Amino acid sequence: MAQDEITVGPGQIQFQHFAKPPLTTGTYTVDVEQQADISKIGLNAIFAATPKKFTQTQTFHVDGPHFGLLPRDVQAVYPPANRTGAFGNTLPHIVLRRRTLPWDIKAIDDGPNQMPRPWLALLLFHADEPVTESTVTLTQLTGAAAGPGILGPAITIDPVVTPNKDLVTLRVVDVPLGTFQAVAPFKNDLEFLAHVRQVNTGGKELLGLNEDGWFSVVLANRLPGKDLNTAYLVSLEGWNDRLRSENFTPTLPAGKTHCRMVSLANWSFTGTDDKASFGQLVNKVNVGVLAMGGAPVASLTGQELSVAKSLELGYVPLAYDQRSGERTVGWYHGPLAPVNWENVARKPFPSAEAALIYDEATGIFDVSYAVAWQMGRLLALSDAAFSKALAQWRQQAQQFEDRLLELDTLQRELNEEALFDKLSRIEAIANLKEKEKALIDFLNSLDDPQAAAAIGAAAFLKAASAAKAVPSNDGKQRLTAFVDTPAKEDLQKLKTVPLGPQRVAELSKLLFRNAEEGGPA
Amino acid sequence: MAATLDDLRTSHEGVLAKLQQLGSAVPPTIQDWLGRLALLYGVPFENLVPDVRMLPKESLRFFYLDMNWVESLVDGAFSTGVHSGRDIRFHDVLQSAIRDATRAASGELRSNLRGDTPPGESAVNATRCGLLLRSEAVSGWPGLEVRALVELVGEDTVPLLRMDRPAPDTVLCIFAGIPKRVEIWEPTEDLHFGITRNNDGSLAVLLRNPETGARLDPSVPTPLLFRNQAKGTLNMAALATSLARSAPAPAGGRAFGPGDFGVQMIDAADKEVFTT
Incomplete structure (x- = not known):
């Protein structure tokens, strides 16, 4: 029923007293009786005048989770299972996903206030109250088959619903009689131990739930103790006459030592010392900054004052063995400081010694950063994965650096050497036509971007044009002359001009253009 | 090369x-x-x-990260x-x-x-600071929560970068930014049915408004009633009667029932606020 429409706003939770199912479990009989009086419709001339009765009886069973819940029936438990904490001031509870579940079975007589009493009870056992949990068949639940000294619930199993009791297994918990009498809720407590909640979490966790819907909640009637606590959600079916109430103490059958109760869910948790509540504990903590001393006392002077000031800044004096073998005192402060130290930009410390700070006024070392450095080194050394990753990274970076250097040098060399090479070859060709062809071929070869990159096409073209502008054997001079690269389109266009003086003239114009215009030096 | x-x-x-x-x-x-x-x-x-004297038992210490x-x-x-x-x-x-x-x-x-x-980046580059809390509250309430807030009033939080326990009774938090207010919460997932311990050690239920669920201000404690105090078993029926008598009456003359009882027994997560 958890999927029923929610009628509370987001972030709200509504409590309801109970939710009774339309029918509690049990065997029901439907009697249908129809009386036909045909005199009313004027047919009494044909049929007998006396009214006729038709009856029909139908028996049906409403079954319920008498002997076990499905895992999905339980939404949450508190205190959380297997958790350790100070739970001494809390009442354990279990949240069930079906809102009518605690009232599905009518097991306990209602009280005078008309509130139905749930058939489920959450029993809590402390560490010094051992109970035994076991799996039995339905036959072994109660009666002689349960074993000597075991008091089972006073229930009768309907053979129609459960034809073979040996086939049904269930979890039971055997509670010593004394414990049961001390721990079990009174009958008139029961109605207050279960209620219904309607939750609209609005996406936020509320009361440990982050699911919207209708839930039923069963509370324990007992505060947790220290150490191990075990909570059992038990069925009270068949225990109606054995629960105490305000002015009635039942006499339990003689010779019984344990009560065998059907266990529907159970979990355990550990309670710690709980002398005070959370609020009290936190409220009384001493608040301050992380330092040994506060502001120095006004009367202090000289060395005492300087010591007090250091303490105020979060320093502690530590024995410091110097490298030279001297034993002295060093000031140390940790990373968690009472003051906001200015973050000083500096080169990395290459060693712990480099991180030592010497106070000339007192002659005392501040070892804080040296300790930090040493600690970082130790942590790195103790982590093989990090050391390996760091070494790898460093190696990669250095290989990268090497490649860059190599490439850079190569490029420089190529830019110069290859250029001179080509230029001198071109210049050596006496025939103008051949010279031009060589140049064109060379330019064409630059269509291949890799080749262009390898020899530095731009630089070459600059140099090539500069070479014409400044005909000299001095390569350096040529290189410094700056002429823009002719546009590729222009060169392509030039190729359409037939070889001959015109093309040479065009090419010269192209190469000389910028030089003539006086390109940037 | x-x-x-x-x-x-x-x-x-x-x-x-x-x-x-x-x-x-x-x-x-x-x-x-x-x-x-x-x-x-x-x-x-x-x-x-x-030095252990910097963080004695039951103390809260603020710090800047150097x-x-x-x-x-x-x-x-x-x-x-x-x-x-x-x-x-x-x-x-x-x-x-x-x-x-x-x-x-x-x-x-x-x-x-x-x-x-x-x-965000501004938080990453913010001044880092934090707190150390050494208290039985830490060992007793493992899910304890710490919220650092930017202003004295408001709900903008300072990002929490680290929170863990260097020791069973000590919690260490590092924040990206300097909070003006720090709240230490009882674990909120532990909102539960609970009882308040008075300063004299006796147990009581703090009454709530039956309609809104808000705790009455000033708080009104109603003593807890036991069937057997040594065993810790409560007298639910008498407690319900006592709560019905002391709490404000539900609206519309409705009788005090299990739902009302549930409301009164809720113990919301406790929080303590510290301002810096």
Whole structure:
């Protein structure tokens, strides 16, 4: 029923007293009786005048989770299972996903206030109250088959619903009689131990739930103790006459030592010392900054004052063995400081010694950063994965650096050497036509971007044009002359001009253009 | 190639820039490790709190994170496997990249672990500070929550970068930014049915408004009623009667029932507020 429409706003939770199912479990009989009086419709001339009765009886069973819940029936438990904490001031509870579940079975007589009493009870056992949990068949639940000294619930199993009791297994918990009498809720407590909640979490966790819907909640009637606590959600079916109430103490059958109760869910948790509540504990903590001393006392002077000031800044004096073998005192402060130290930009410390700070006024070392450095080194050394990753990274970076250097040098060399090479070859060709062809071929070869990159096409073209502008054997001079690269389109266009003086003239114009215009030096 | 990074620095700024770009690609393994290191994971507690008198029992201590200390720690970590001046220069050149990566990784460590949205860049670069709480409240309430808030009033939180327990009774938090207000909450998942312990040690239920569920102000404690105090079993029926008598009557003349009882027994998470 958890999927029923929610009628509370987001972030709200509504409590309801109970939710009774339309029918509690049990065997029901439907009697249908129809009386036909045909005199009313004027047919009494044909049929007998006396009214006729038709009856029909139908028996049906409403079954319920008498002997076990499905895992999905339980939404949450508190205190959380297997958790350790100070739970001494809390009442354990279990949240069930079906809102009518605690009232599905009518097991306990209602009280005078008309509130139905749930058939489920959450029993809590402390560490010094051992109970035994076991799996039995339905036959072994109660009666002689349960074993000597075991008091089972006073229930009768309907053979129609459960034809073979040996086939049904269930979890039971055997509670010593004394414990049961001390721990079990009174009958008139029961109605207050279960209620219904309607939750609209609005996406936020509320009361440990982050699911919207209708839930039923069963509370324990007992505060947790220290150490191990075990909570059992038990069925009270068949225990109606054995629960105490305000002015009635039942006499339990003689010779019984344990009560065998059907266990529907159970979990355990550990309670710690709980002398005070959370609020009290936190409220009384001493608040301050992380330092040994506060502001120095006004009367202090000289060395005492300087010591007090250091303490105020979060320093502690530590024995410091110097490298030279001297034993002295060093000031140390940790990373968690009472003051906001200015973050000083500096080169990395290459060693712990480099991180030592010497106070000339007192002659005392501040070892804080040296300790930090040493600690970082130790942590790195103790982590093989990090050391390996760091070494790898460093190696990669250095290989990268090497490649860059190599490439850079190569490029420089190529830019110069290859250029001179080509230029001198071109210049050596006496025939103008051949010279031009060589140049064109060379330019064409630059269509291949890799080749262009390898020899530095731009630089070459600059140099090539500069070479014409400044005909000299001095390569350096040529290189410094700056002429823009002719546009590729222009060169392509030039190729359409037939070889001959015109093309040479065009090419010269192209190469000389910028030089003539006086390109940037 | 006898050239070193120093040569590069003078002659080839472009190469240097490329090399520094490499730093922005600090390998994830190293970045994660540095992130943890910058939040002082693995640093022994006696290095954090060198003298036990700085953090006595039942105390709350605020601190700033000294980034010089953290950077020295990182320097030390990078000192391993150094064979030559070139290795040292490697660290010199990449220092700022490593520093940025360390800050970013430490800023995002917790949110990454939790699958939350990482704090923004301003938070990553904010002054880091934090607190140490040593109290029985820490050992008794393992799910205790700490919220650091930007202003004295309002709900904007300062991102939490690290929260864990260096000792069973001590909790350490590091924030990205300086909070004006810190709230220490009883675990909220533990909103539950509970009882308040009065200062004299007696137990009581603090009454609530039956309609809104808000705690009455000033608080009105109703003594807890036991069937058997030694066993801890409560007299629910009498307690319900007592609560019905002391709590404000439900609206519309409705009779006090189990639902009302549930409302009264709710013990909301306790919180304590500290201002800085």
